[in-house]
Amino acid sequence: MQTTPPKPLLITTGEPAGIGMDIVIDTLTHHAHALPTPLIICADKHAFAERVAQLQRHSKAQTDILADMAVIDDIGEIDLSAPRSIYLLHVPCPAPVVAGVLNVDNARMVKVQLDIAHTLATTRQVRAIITAPLQKSVMIDGGVCLDNGDKFSGHTEYFMHKAGVDKVxxxxxxxxxxxxxxxxxxxxxxxxxxxxxxxxxxxxxxxxxxxxxxxxxxxxxxxxxxxxxxxxxxxxxxxxxxxxxxxxxxxxxxxxxxxxxxxxxxxxxxxxxxxxxxxxxxxxxxxxxxxxxxxxxxxxxxxxxGLPYVRTSVDHGTALTLAGTGQASSSSLRRATEMAVMMSGG
CATH class of the missing domain: 3.40.718.10 (Isopropylmalate Dehydrogenase)
Structure with missing residues (x-):
């Protein structure tokens, strides 16, 4: 009996200077067996590869996670029939990314991640979204606003506004x-x-x-x-x-x-x-x-x-001083992923 392939989960890596990419990389390196697939990770492909190399210098584990990932520019490139499929959805950063160093020029890239996540969740192309932390000060200083012109105040308010609900x-x-x-x-x-x-x-x-x-x-x-x-x-x-x-x-x-x-x-x-x-x-x-x-x-x-889709997140911030050091724990991201799977039907 043929079964319908599961829809992907989507992870946004958030602020590129923070530990969002670090905790995704740590999870892929040390806990990939526990990750559900298909899995889509939103990140700049160049910044992601650089962070992988940076973290490997601090780690005994030399797993080539990039070899196990397919870099794509559009969700239409996903093959749901492929076993253990992990995709890196390229969202380009307009400015160079340095671990631990904020750059307001990259604020728009973070918003693009959220726009993609909302659109794919709303159209049921992904089963749930998991968000890594962003830096609110960068979003505000970078001029990111909601569609109605209100100042950006966080993931929760952003998704509430985009989904058109009055209360979450x-x-x-x-x-x-x-x-x-x-x-x-x-x-x-x-x-x-x-x-x-x-x-x-x-x-x-x-x-x-x-x-x-x-x-x-x-x-x-x-x-x-x-x-x-x-x-x-x-x-x-x-x-x-x-x-x-x-x-x-x-x-x-x-x-x-x-x-x-x-x-x-x-x-x-x-x-x-x-x-x-x-x-x-x-x-x-x-x-x-x-x-x-x-x-x-x-x-x-x-x-x-209260959203029309499942959204979970880590319970910590960008931890700029830990970015690129190999010291950031990925435990909350793993729990957020497990919760998203459970809430979206197991």
Missing amino acids: VMMLANAKMKVALVTTHIPLKDVPSAITPQEIRQTVQITHDEMVYKFGITRPKILVCGLNPHAGEDGHLGDEELTVINPVLQTFAKQGMDVSLAMPADTLFTERNLAAADVVIAMYHDQGLAPLKSHGFGDTVNITL
Whole structure:
């Protein structure tokens, strides 16, 4: 019986001066057997070859990964019937690439990677996209904007805008827990005003639906952090739980969703609570990500919920001082790839 070949995964290498290419090269060198194929890697072919040579000078492993890759200029050149097929999709850098040295002239090349990834995911030519880190300052200083003219602010916002959705949810996951966020990269002083019934409603709904449809959990159990110490202590330490958060959660519970009321965040992340939960929703960035990363920094995956396709990412930045040294760990990229495979149908 003839089976349909799997669609490719696509990895963007992000900022060329950072460790994006390094962690891809490390994975191909030391963990290629664990990679699903077909696999497409977006990078400048010359910069990629130079980084391979640079990293080999720091490594005992002299695997010629370039010999196992086909360099292509268009996805139409992919042969889905080829065994163990790994493709380097050439996205040219307009300026020379030096490991660890940022160049704003290459900002547009990074955006082209994202444009390609979005287009291929939207048209179902790839099954999922995995993104290595970019440098936001370079993107902004290089004049990269969204299609509507707004300033570039990150992968998540870019894909949300391109996909035409009003709301996405940032969720990080490791072997210990999954944590979704109501608010993400805003100052702590702005968090209370950003916690609105609509934000709570959309975050809970998107998180629930993605747990069902992309993680295969029929009735996910969701625990929700309060905003204030002790979840407001019945209004004595803040009333957002009583006036904003819990009314929304009560409505969902009445509809049959397995969701808690606002819980004190300092005791929510216990072994007992986490063992019974499929996902935790935190009100703000450090509330949720501090406990999560203490249980698996480097093995954590960043996932964008609410997109019409699967997008995962590493949980770290460009690490410019490690670029080209052979010291960058590829563990988060490997976990992100595994997660993308699982979420896109195994």
